[in-house]
Amino acid sequence: MEHDDNSQHHVQIIAHGGRADVTIDGKQVDPSAVKAYSISHLAGEQPEVLLHVADRNDAQWSGTARVAVADLPDPGPAAAVFLDAIDPEALERAALARPDLGTEPCSLTKAMLTQLGEWARGL
Template structure:
């Protein structure tokens, strides 16, 4: 690709802890519209920014850029693999041993969902 023939946009990403701001040619991108971003660069090439939008229907970008908009992957297949690897016995044992297990309706189900969430995050 001949970079002289394309108009590149200036991208500014400022990340400080969990707070991130993204600007395209000085225009602030709504932080709620971006679920994730990646930046890559090959030697001698301009940087390539991929924005993963939370709701592409409500987000607009004007002009040309080497900014790609990517769909977030469907979590279903990964969730199915994760759940298939769970032992029902281990889940029940862990949920019943939780200190936050209550006695109200659906307490065991809530404890199991909380436990699955913790396991999914590696806790």
């Protein structure tokens, strides 16, 4: 992949423990071709991804890709909508009927939070 200062490429890196899957512009990079990568972002500048190739002779791309970094969405508004839709009576019934409801302090609150989490995940 050729690079010039005006081009931008979509880079996706999914790390799995000690290895990572790297995709550039939708094309999977051979995992054995990348020995390391680093991501940097200085205030006021474009973020950069630097890929260190394992063997330059087999590399089919070179250069630096500029990437955009998206902020994770604030979960607060979605959580507020979810909680506003909860029927308090239904939550209390469900929490009291849970087989894992304990007798220790705060067990009802714990059961309610567990129930809310399950409902949020669609369980």
